[in-house]
Amino acid sequence: MRLTFLIACLIFSGLSEAAGRRSLDEFARGLQSFEATFEQSQNDANGNAPILSTGSLALKRPNQFRFDYINPFKQQVIADGNRIWTFDEDLEQVSVRPQGGEMQSNPLTVLLDLRELDRRYTVKELGKRGALQILELRPKAIETSFERVELNFLSSQFVGMSLIDNFGQTTELKFSAVKRNKPMKADRFKFTPPAGVDVIGEVDAEAEVTPLAD
Secondary structure: OHHHHHHHHHHHHHHHHOHHHHHHHHHHOOOOEEEEEEEEEEEOOOOOOOEEEEEEEEEEOOOEEEEEEEEOOOEEEEEOOOEEEEEEOOOOEEEEEEOHHHHHOOHHHHHOOHHHHHHHEEEEEEEEEOOEEEEEEEEOOOOOOEEEEEEEEEOOEEEEEEEEEOOOOEEEEEEEEEEEOOOOOHHHHOOOOOOOOEEEOOOOOOOOOOOOOO
């Protein structure tokens, strides 16, 4: 009986330790697109009051995503498959840069292609934190803008994440109104800078850019 009990405990322990990875595998299986609204909290290493913001995000296979910040300031970050556009509405400024390297370091992209997970990250089970199952990702690349990422799952549902950068700042995202594999319009991830805004960065011939107003 004691041996049977010990074996049962070891099996249960193994299942518990793999729960985060299993939740990620179940969530990402067959995933083509993901949409959600979010609440974001940025906390610095000095204990200052957190910076709060809200907005929405969308991901689509193979390599497109967009963040739309609504409060307290409006900002759009759109990856169209070739470039990443950042539009600060209040500043009337758009920056554009190649997508390649940055897309590779974006932890959200592993949701769209789990084959990249173990190649890019060291994965560690952190167990349960309240009702949430936590999975930690540490980038294997030396030069990255963050130290680690924690993915939060409630059963097989992806409900949030925390990103800890190299300066000790933590950015937490909590997701709601999640939509999985819902049809998206073809132009969802296209961006054309509005007339009159300043465009910073290199824009290739395929990009649609409205010239600055005189």
